[in-house]
Amino acid sequence: MRRLLHRSLALAGALYVDVALATVQPAAAVVTPGSGTSAAGQLTQLVLGLLLVLGLIFLLAWLLRRVQNAAPGSGQVIEILGSRTLGPRDRLLLIQVGKEQILIGHTPGSIEALHVLAEPVEVPAGARQATPEFAQRLMELMGKDQKGRS
Numbered sequence: 001m002r003r004l005l006h007r008s009l010a011l012a013g014a015l016y017v018d019v020a021l022a023t024v025q026p027a028a029a030v031v032t033p034g035s036g037t038s039a040a041g042q043l044t045q046l047v048l049g050l051l052l053v054l055g056l057i058f059l060l061a062w063l064l065r066r067v068q069n070a071a072p073g074s075g076q077v078i079e080i081l082g083s084r085t086l087g088p089r090d091r092l093l094l095i096q097v098g099k100e101q102i103l104i105g106h107t108p109g110s111i112e113a114l115h116v117l118a119e120p121v122e123v124p125a126g127a128r129q130a131t132p133e134f135a136q137r138l139m140e141l142m143g144k145d146q147k148g149r150s
Contacts, residue, residue, distance in 0.1 A: 092104070
């Protein structure tokens with residue numbers, strides 16, 4: 001994956017150098033009014049440069065997302081099993097640490113362990129993802145609902 005990232009960056013750098021060298025005029029050239037480039041040509045060059053930069057940004061964002069998804073996630077010791085919103089800024093979280101489950105109260109000013117469960121709660125596999133409601137709804141609207149793919 002790193003090799004692909006390095007090759008993509010090298011290709012983007014080479015394209016940038018080619019565009020930069022093509023647009024540089026010799027120092028001895030004198031630009032006189034009425035000769036040279038027109039306003040439409042300058043605007044086209046500006047738009048193409050902007051599209052190149054935006055394309056590079058989106059390419060790097062895509063590569064970063066792919067690299068983060070490829071990282072192993074099974075090494076996590078602490079896992080959020082469930083979440084319940086109590087108010088605009090208050091939540092209850094069910095956390096699993098090893099084989100122990102803890103109910104935690106989260107407010108803007110504090111995080112408190114409310115109860116350590118003697119018997120672990122069985123959480124269905126589909127409910128293990130503690131996605132905030134807004135993010136889940138946004139994913140559904142974008143057509144990337146994760147529940148249907150499991």
